[in-house]
Amino acid sequence: METNEVFDKVKGLFVEDLGIDESKVTMEAKLEEDLEIDSLGIVEVVMAFEDEFDIEIDDEELADVSTVGEAVKLLHSKI
Amino acid sequence: MSKRRVVITGLGTINPLGNNVTSTWEKLTNGISGIDHITQFDTSSLPVTFAGEVKDFDANDYMGKQHARKLDRSAHLSIYAAEQALQDAGFDTKERLGPNVGIVFGTGIGGIGATEDAVRVYDSRGPSRINPLAITQLMPNSSTGQVAIKFGIEGPSLTITTACAASANAIGEAKKLIENGVVDVVITGGTESGTTPMTIAAFAQIRALSSKNDTPSEACSPFDMNRDGFVMAEGSTVLVMESEESAKARNAKIYGYVTGYGSTTDAHHITAPAEGGEGAVRAMKKSLDDASIKTSEIDYINAHGTSTPANDKNETLAIKTLFGKDAYNLTISSTKSMTGHLLGGAGAFESMVCLLSIINNKVAPTINLNTPDEECDLNYTPNNAVDLEINTAMSNSFGFGGHNAVLIFTRY
Numbered sequence: 001m002e003t004n005e006v007f008d009k010v011k012g013l014f015v016e017d018l019g020i021d022e023s024k025v026t027m028e029a030k031l032e033e034d035l036e037i038d039s040l041g042i043v044e045v046v047m048a049f050e051d052e053f054d055i056e057i058d059d060e061e062l063a064d065v066s067t068v069g070e071a072v073k074l075l076h077s078k079i
Numbered sequence: 080m081s082k083r084r085v086v087i088t089g090l091g092t093i094n095p096l097g098n099n100v101t102s103t104w105e106k107l108t109n110g111i112s113g114i115d116h117i118t119q120f121d122t123s124s125l126p127v128t129f130a131g132e133v134k135d136f137d138a139n140d141y142m143g144k145q146h147a148r149k150l151d152r153s154a155h156l157s158i159y160a161a162e163q164a165l166q167d168a169g170f171d172t173k174e175r176l177g178p179n180v181g182i183v184f185g186t187g188i189g190g191i192g193a194t195e196d197a198v199r200v201y202d203s204r205g206p207s208r209i210n211p212l213a214i215t216q217l218m219p220n221s222s223t224g225q226v227a228i229k230f231g232i233e234g235p236s237l238t239i240t241t242a243c244a245a246s247a248n249a250i251g252e253a254k255k256l257i258e259n260g261v262v263d264v265v266i267t268g269g270t271e272s273g274t275t276p277m278t279i280a281a282f283a284q285i286r287a288l289s290s291k292n293d294t295p296s297e298a299c300s301p302f303d304m305n306r307d308g309f310v311m312a313e314g315s316t317v318l319v320m321e322s323e324e325s326a327k328a329r330n331a332k333i334y335g336y337v338t339g340y341g342s343t344t345d346a347h348h349i350t351a352p353a354e355g356g357e358g359a360v361r362a363m364k365k366s367l368d369d370a371s372i373k374t375s376e377i378d379y380i381n382a383h384g385t386s387t388p389a390n391d392k393n394e395t396l397a398i399k400t401l402f403g404k405d406a407y408n409l410t411i412s413s414t415k416s417m418t419g420h421l422l423g424g425a426g427a428f429e430s431m432v433c434l435l436s437i438i439n440n441k442v443a444p445t446i447n448l449n450t451p452d453e454e455c456d457l458n459y460t461p462n463n464a465v466d467l468e469i470n471t472a473m474s475n476s477f478g479f480g481g482h483n484a485v486l487i488f489t490r491y
Contacts, residue, residue, distance in 0.1 A: 019144025036145065043211035051208075 001079050006072045013048045014068075027069035035068075045071075053079055082258040084338075086491060088331040089168025089319030090431050091160040091268075095131030095312050095418050099163060104435050107414055107443035108464040112296035114310050114419050120276055126283045129295035130274040131312025131419030149212050150225055151190030153272040156315035157222035158229050161266060165230060168319035169331050175231025181262045182227050183237045183253040185245030185269035187423030187478070189219030192275045222270045222315075234262040240423065242478030243383070245269055246316070247426025247486055251340035253320050263325040268317035268427035279311055285350065289386060299420075300447035301384035301413035302391045302455040309385040312419030316427035334434040339372070339473075339487030341365030350479050351389055356397025359383075359475065362483035363401050370487045372471065374402045377409065377487075379436055379472040381429045382459070384413025384445065385420055392454045394475065399457070410467055412460040416446040426476040426484060433472035433488040440468050 007027060014020040020035050031037045037045060046057050049071075055078045065071050090100050095113030097103035106113065114131045122128035138147035138155035147155060165172050193216035200208055215221060220238035227236055235256060239248045246269025253267035273279075282288050289308040291298035299310040326333055343365065345358035352359065367374060383394055391413075399406045414432050415421075421428050436442055441464055448461040470490045477483050 019139070019146075019148055021145075040149075040211050040215065047208060047211070 001076070003072060003076050006076050006079070009052060010068065010072055010075065013052060017048055018044065025068060027067070027072065029068045030066055031068065031071070032066070049075060055079065083260060084323040084336060085254050085257045085320055086323050086326045086336055087318050087320055087334040087434055088326050089164040090334065090434065091163025091167060092314065092316040092428065092431060093133055093136060093156050093159050094314030094316065094421065094428060095133060098133070098136060100431070104439070107417060107432065108441055110417070110444050110446045110462060110464065112417050112446060114295045114299060114312070116295055117274065119274065125276065125279055127279055127288045127290055128292045129298065129310065130279070131310060132274055133313055151193040151216040151221060151272065153186060153190055153192070153270045154222045154225045156272060156313065157184070157226050157270040157317070160268065160315040160317040161226045161230065164266070164317040164319050169329065172230060176233070177231060178233040179262050180232050180264040180266065181234035181236060181253070181256055182223055182232045183239065183249045183256065183265055183267045184223040184226065185239045185241070185247070185249035185423045185426065186219055186222060187240065187242045187245055187271055188273045188278065189240070190217035190221050191273050191278050193217040195275050195277045226266065230266070232266060241482035241484065242480050243420065243422050243425055244476040244478035244482040244484040245423035245426065247430070247474065247476035247484035248342060248482070250318060250320070250337065250427060250430055250486055251342055251484055254337050254340050257320060257322050264319065264321040266317060267320055268315065269424040270315035271422040271424040272313040273422060274311050274313045282311065287387060297447050299386045299416050301382070301386040301416050301445050302395070302452060302459045303448045304450040304452040306386040306388060306391060308387050309415070310419035312421045314418070314421050314424050314428065316424055316431050318427060318430060333491045335437050335491050336489045337486060338489040339366035339370030339485070341369060341485040343483045345481030345483065347481055349481070352393040352477065353481070355400060356393035358481060358483045359394060359397035359477055360400045362485040363397065363473065363475070366473065366485040366487050370489065372487070374405060376471050377473050378467065378469040379433070379442055380409060380411045381433050381472065381474045382411050382413045383475040383477045384415055386415065390477065395455045395457055406457055409458060410442055410460055410465070411457055412442055412445045414443050416448070426474065426486070429474045429476070430486055430488065433474050436469050436472055437488060437490050440466060442467050442469070
């Protein structure tokens, strides 16, 4: 799967499942500051990623993820 | 030091009759029921298929999907009612209310819908797929915390869970906070949204609910010979209460005083009232003492009047015990006949009714009261509203657990 396809799927999850405004979801967007995903929300996001891509994400792998682009990069490496 | 007097300066409500105070009062005084077949989920396997649901409310539209999906419906309703009440009281809801404002909120079963959802996911998909927001949705203090966050309420906060007496107790405790000078303003009231499959099934299992599935709007018939149980309902009602000095200083509109609060416990049975409503008698007496008034000064009682055989009989006995032969001159009504039972939100809703009765000099009726019961032989204002000068009104609330909370409201 190409990076842009991963991004499209991630964007779909954010918009459809989490109710985030579509225009806010860019590769540069910061999860906490820009998308208002707090510590509880991150757990939801990880669950949604795991279901969508049929993968498992460890807490340690999230340490370097603070933007949508970084999330897409992590997902891309695991698919 | 004498206690400070406490007034109500704002009201907000969302309930089966309407999504604001004006439309709710109009339905109440026209004897219109808000009870109907359940629309929110499939009821085909349930023994009871009707309830008092909130209508025409979409939390996603109101607060945005990203925020709405983090909260249980009971909290959606709380924030909606609280915003109305604060605006009604003349507060700027964009500003944080700060440390001189407290919150005391009541609920019977909190985010029970979120609990049911989480258990369903646990059973079907296992522990790793539980909603991470489940705890913050289901905890009974969720509405208290969410309303505080939304409006920046930084003073004391309490959540009271005395079942169907919860929001009456909340108002009573809020009154004390203001009387004693802890804060000048308290946002108080209650919420409930337990019209969910497991909860309805569980209440039906103990034969607490009316099972008149074919005639929902006629099912809740307090004090009627053919009453067969209460009707589940959802909603939230919020009151802004403050010290009289604070209200005057803000030049706020004043609905009335809350002058009396009595709180007692039956310590008898977890669901059944004590014989003759003994605990209720003591609670009513304590509220009169708190207000420093005599029984003869009560113009109207908004009864607990759930439409269960046991409540209505024992509440009637309790009123007769306290008021003696004057009980027959009292004007009483049960507005639950129209709303259904708002459980933890009932005391706040019915407190609002008392205040509106005083303001409008009008008593909302007990509808569906057609067949007299010799054990319920007082004046329950059957079927039609009446015009009556009301200076002092009493609101009764009694809850599973044996909790009794009585409030008195007085004309300003």
